[in-house]
Amino acid sequence: MALPAARLMKPPCPNPVRSIPQANWRQSLQHWATRANTGLTRWPCACRGFTDPGCRTPTTLESVLRALLAGQKAEFDAGKDDITRYLYIDDAVTGLLSAGRAATLPEWVYNITAGQGVFVRTITEVLRGLSPGARFSMHADRVASGGPSLIDNRRAADRLEFRPAMDLTVGLDAYLRALHE
Amino acid sequence: MSTGLRDLGRVLVTGAMGFLGAALVVRLRAFGHEVTASDLASERGACDLTNFADIEAVVQRG
Numbered sequence: 001m002a003l004p005a006a007r008l009m010k011p012p013c014p015n016p017v018r019s020i021p022q023a024n025w026r027q028s029l030q031h032w033a034t035r036a037n038t039g040l041t042r043w044p045c046a047c048r049g050f051t052d053p054g055c056r057t058p059t060t061l062e063s064v065l066r067a068l069l070a071g072q073k074a075e076f077d078a079g080k081d082d083i084t085r086y087l088y089i090d091d092a093v094t095g096l097l098s099a100g101r102a103a104t105l106p107e108w109v110y111n112i113t114a115g116q117g118v119f120v121r122t123i124t125e126v127l128r129g130l131s132p133g134a135r136f137s138m139h140a141d142r143v144a145s146g147g148p149s150l151i152d153n154r155r156a157a158d159r160l161e162f163r164p165a166m167d168l169t170v171g172l173d174a175y176l177r178a179l180h181e
Numbered sequence: 182m183s184t185g186l187r188d189l190g191r192v193l194v195t196g197a198m199g200f201l202g203a204a205l206v207v208r209l210r211a212f213g214h215e216v217t218a219s220d221l222a223s224e225r226g227a228c229d230l231t232n233f234a235d236i237e238a239v240v241q242r243g
Binding site for chain 1: 189192200201204205208209
């Protein structure tokens with residue numbers, strides 16, 4: 001089936017896009033899957049539909065962690081008192097699957113979050129604990145608009161029985177180790 | 182972590198080459214689901230989600 005040109009456009013990516021051969025992409029996924037405690041020891045080759053090189057945009061956190069692993073200064077496009085929200089990938093997937101298997105979804109929106117926002121400085125403190133000597137750059141004069149806020153995920157908890165399980169420090173440590181290996 | 186996903190059956194995952202989509206595919210496969218992956222970055226797996234025939238074609242083609 002010939003696809004219209006508009007549908008062949010890649011999604012907008014704010015950062016440089018890495019296109020990697022399919023074999024390498026599968027290999028990286030296999031590696032990730034093994035490290036993500038999914039119980040898989042190999043990439044399930046029966047998965048259908050993957051035929052082309054991929055487009056993957058590194059997340060801000062991935063970029064920060066890769067910089068740390070390379071011994072470089074990690075850049076945050078934020079101030080130390082800015083708020084960010086953290087959700088471990090396994091928890092995000094659990095939330096999606098909970099929604100997928102729900103008998104009914106009477107509401108339109110379910111917050112799948114870890115709940116409490118965290119300061120960027122908290123992230124850097126944790127990362128310094130995990131990676132001694134870590135260096136960061138951020139906007140020194142940025143004034144945060146407010147303190148930590150709580151995203152209400154009671155609806156997801158009640159309807160989907162969603163409970164984020166991964167602690168911030170443990171999650172960052174796991175991600176750092178996965179990228180290192 | 183929930184494991185009771187038997188009711189999902191075949192699953193089409195859009196954005197399957199992204200960070201979250203890829204992780205979702207891995208989990209679904211681990212639970213034994215048949216997964217069809219779709220992503221705009223894949224010419225063969227791309228589809229217009231507003232067009233049912235298009236979605237059906239991707240699922241059928243696999």
